[in-house]
Amino acid sequence: MTAAAQTTTTTAPYDLGPAVELVSKEEGHRQPLAPEFVSLEDFSPLEVAYDFGKIRREDIEAGPRSIWRYKHLLPVPSNVEQHPNTDPGCTRLVRADNLAKALGVKRIWLKDDTGNPTHSFKDRVVAVALAAAREFGFKVLACPSTGNLANAVAAAAARAGWDSVVLVPSSLERAKVLMSAVYDGSLLAVDGNYDDVNRLATELAGEHEDWAFVNVNVRPYYSEGSKTLAFETAEQLGWRLPEQVVVPIASGSQLTKIDKGFNELTRTGLVEGSPYKIFGAQANGCSPVAEAFKNGRDMIQPVRPDTIARSLAIGAPADGPYVLDTVRRTGGAIEDVTDEEVVDGIRLLARTEGIFAETAGGVTVANAKKLIDTGQLDPDAETVLMITGDGLKTLDAVQDHVGPKATVKPTTDAVSEALGK
Amino acid sequence: MTAAAQTTTTTAPYDLGPAVELVSKEEGHRQPLAPEFVSLEDFSPLEVAYDFGKIRREDIEAGPRSIWRYKHLLPVPSNVEQHPNTDPGCTRLVRADNLAKALGVKRIWLKDDTGNPTHSFKDRVVAVALAAAREFGFKVLACPSTGNLANAVAAAAARAGWDSVVLVPSSLERAKVLMSAVYDGSLLAVDGNYDDVNRLATELAGEHEDWAFVNVNVRPYYSEGSKTLAFETAEQLGWRLPEQVVVPIASGSQLTKIDKGFNELTRTGLVEGSPYKIFGAQANGCSPVAEAFKNGRDMIQPVRPDTIARSLAIGAPADGPYVLDTVRRTGGAIEDVTDEEVVDGIRLLARTEGIFAETAGGVTVANAKKLIDTGQLDPDAETVLMITGDGLKTLDAVQDHVGPKATVKPTTDAVSEALGK
Structure with missing residues (x-):
């Protein structure tokens, strides 16, 4: 090397x-x-x-409270923090004792990426993509997106003073549409599902050489941003690797990059190497990777997505085969859950830990439960769940399930009657 | 003392x-x-x-990345971080050069509280209220709320394993209702405006001695949580006070506590005392404090609120007279803006800095603009704007103003036509 x-x-x-x-x-x-x-x-x-050279924990710890503290492990310019960006990262790692008790396991940690600037992990990858794209001389930030990425790209471009071109399926949730549009870039609704939009973006990337499609032509840099989930988790655990991690699968990139992050921490001596298992989580309305895993196949059979977990609804996941490699190599597993279980997962997480996750978070929690119930996840080993997005973006998923206990007149008698006390 | x-x-x-x-x-x-x-x-x-005793910067800097790093300046038990709470705070202080340029001033900082656990500054006050309420022996966390507080109370109670009783006006925004309900406490919609709900809560606090109404019977502790906005701002500026601060006014508590926070930092020697001006921001559909300020009155004339800035829609603000004192003493001013200006403020902030604020944030930005345009805010002095809540909670305010540029077929020609390039 x-x-x-x-x-x-x-x-x-x-x-x-x-x-x-x-x-x-x-x-x-x-x-x-x-x-x-x-x-x-x-x-x-x-x-x-x-070529990493020598990286010391102290230098990272003395760095900014954002992913740029790990800049010596990322494909970004050495002065990256001096350019306007959304500076995501350093989100909470929450010890979830109530959830652990509810699931019957010893220790659960939640990596809560709802605290990022646009409330999903996508701010991480977009920040890295923007930094690399700036170095390459681009001036327009673009993407096809299932929503969270659209929010992150539009916000990052606004902060950088760049134009943005954001393509989303026309069926996207209202919150994600409005949150993409408010930053005043060029948002286009496309008639089709995410795979159609993604195909269109690849064609456009060929035609517009000055557009940096974060997840197409600058994808190698973009995807490295997900490593920061691994870096932060290890640092927040006191510079050590967790034993088990559950990661939602859309394209599959995040899961493979968390593994890459753990490897790089070990390789650079920032942590002592220790075994860990990576588990994948899908919704069964879009579970091509889980299907391949369960059937012992190496190839992914594309599917037409039909799930409320729209941020994970990628029927032809680009990194699916690498996910299978990673999960099998580390001794993990991949499961999938029903939409009903997804909603139950969102509600369980909210009720036990006060964290309101989007459907992808529900997928992660519900799959963790299923992996525990089926004995695939060790209840005595420490587990980190990746909570990658915010419940405010997928309100439709819960609206028929939660609401006020009652509507009352403004009197104490009415309250007593409604609450039975 | x-x-x-x-x-x-x-x-x-x-x-x-x-x-x-x-x-x-x-x-x-x-x-x-x-x-x-x-x-x-x-x-x-x-x-x-x-009785503060000796507090050193180094001890604070070595503390947790949450408001608990300031526990020696708050009414909370000395082991506060060992009990489950949402651990808010340490949100970003963003240097907003694009916004400063757009407004024609030298330097603007944004204290971006959209990054808190339930995405508003209310997590701060609720965390302190919960800690104090636990010490007092309460087991139920309760509040009347315009929405953000409801989210924060319901989430904090869930995390603590407490019951919650949350009262909101029945007209509340969908996002705030669902985000309050998902944590599975007792949410009640009340027929009436916030002032009706608040009156009901005061009556209930008298009847239910085991309910800690965060903003009623434990209000003295609760309100101290807002000081952490001042503490963090000063620490993030390198342990110094800003010259000008613009704060939205609902009950007025936050504004007075930011002043108290700056005073306590000076008094304890954590910062060198320096002059600062505090400015208040209201929407003119609910501007009783701005009216009193402009008319030179000491008393607040209650109003019936009618504004899209519902989180600020308190017609009889409890701390109004103290806001007048603070603003006059520091040499600030209080302005108010139209609902149209509020939306413009939200959009300006999003477009220039990639931050999507709720209507209260729009009120702050729009008032900052008005204060600058009318010569009340010094363009050469450094100004901090308090962005206290998240745009995802008040989507109705922007939905008629922003959206996709077009809906297109998934072809490059359709995209070119829509974008004119």
Whole structure:
């Protein structure tokens, strides 16, 4: 790695910190850093390779209270924190004793990404994509999105003073549409599902070379942002790895990058290596990865999504095969749950820990329950659940299930009667 | 203070950290710490008095990343962080150069409380109220609310494993209703406006001695939580006070407590004292404090609220007279803006800084603009705007103003046509 890295560093015109080149995931072909996402050698996805050098815990701890404290582990310029960005990250890691008790396990931690600037983990990946895109000379930030990404891209572009082009399925939840539109970029509703919108974005990326589609042409950089979930979790646990992690699967990128993050922490000596299992969570209205896992297949059979967990409704998940690799290698599992269980998961989390998650969070909690009930998740091992988005964005999912106990006149008698006390 | 404090400390049965007694705001009558809110001597509100002792910056900086880092300045038990609570605070202080440029001023900072657990500053006051209520032996957390407080109380009670009784006007925004209900406490919709609901809560507090109404019978403790906005702002500025602050006014409590926070930082030597001006912001559909300020009156004339800024729609603001005192003493001013300006404020903030605030945030931004345009706010002095709640909770305010630029077929031609490029 070092020799190749030095060669590349000499010729590369970009400052992307420790990133030295792109490597194809299948056959390991190397190429210089650039806004490209597929290897023309083996047609597999490109991933960022690094020359990390010496990284010390103290330097990270002395850094900003955002993902930029990990800039020496990310493909971003060394002065990244000096440019306007949404500066996400450093969200809470909540010890969830009430939930653990309800599920009959020893210890659960919740990585609560509802506290990010636009209230989902997407702020992490978009912040990294914006930083890399700026270095590459782009001026427009774009994406196809199931909603959370749209919010994050539109907000980050506004803060940076960039134009944005955001494409969403026309059926998207009202909250996500309005929250994407309010930042005043170019929001387009597209007739079709997410896979249609994604295909359109890939075509547009070919036609508009000045548009940085965060999850298309700058995807190798973008996806590295998910590693910060792993970095923060380890640092917040006192610089150690958890034993079990449950991660929702949309494209599958987040799950594989959490694994990559744990590996890099170990490789750089920031944590002592220790075994961990990564579990995947899907809704069974869109569970192509869970299906492949359960049937022992290596290939993903695309599906037409039909679930209330719309932020996970990717029927042809790009990183599905890598998710299968990661989960099998670490000894985890992948499950899926019904929409009813998703709602139960949202309500269980809210009732026990006071955290209101979006449907993706319900998927994670419900799958954790199922994995425990079926003996796939060790109740005596410590488990981290990734709560990646906010309940305010998916109110439709709960509106028929929760509400006021009663509507009363403004008198104490009316209150006593309504509450039976 | 010290002598009285020692006497009180000896006899008081409660551990509320540096808090030693309650003092009436009008005539300074003292009484022991208890869940009481009005002085029976002069019928004025009770406020917490302290014996702070020596507090060092290093101890605060070494504390948790939540309001509990300031526990030695709050009426909470010394082991407060060991009990389940939502642990809010340490939200971002964002340097808003784009907004400053748009408004024609030198430097603006945004205290962005949308990052709190339930996405408003109310998590701060509720966390302190819960901690004090626990020490007093309560087991039920209750409130009347315009919405944000309902969310915060219901979430905090769930996390603590307490029952909650939350009373909201039946006209409340859907998002705030659902977000209050999901935590599975006792949510009641009340036929009436906030002032009716508030009156009902005061009656109920008299009947149910085991209910801690956070903003009624434990209000003296609750309201101290707003000081943490001042503490964090000063610490995030590098342990100094800002020159100008713009604060939205509902009951008026937050504004007066930010002033109290700055005073306490100065008094304890944590910052060097320096002059600052506090400005108040209202919507003109509910502007009784702005009216009194502009007319040079000391008394507040209650109004019947009619504004989209429902979280500020308190027609008879309890702390109104104290707001007038604070603003006049510091050399600030109080303005009010139209509902149209509120929406413009929300959109301006989103477009320039990528932050989506609720109507209260729109009120703050729009008033800042008005205060600048009318020469009341010094464009060369540094200004902090308090962004106290989240746009996802008040979508109705923007829904007729923002949306997709177009709905298109999934083709590149359709996109080009829609965007004109």
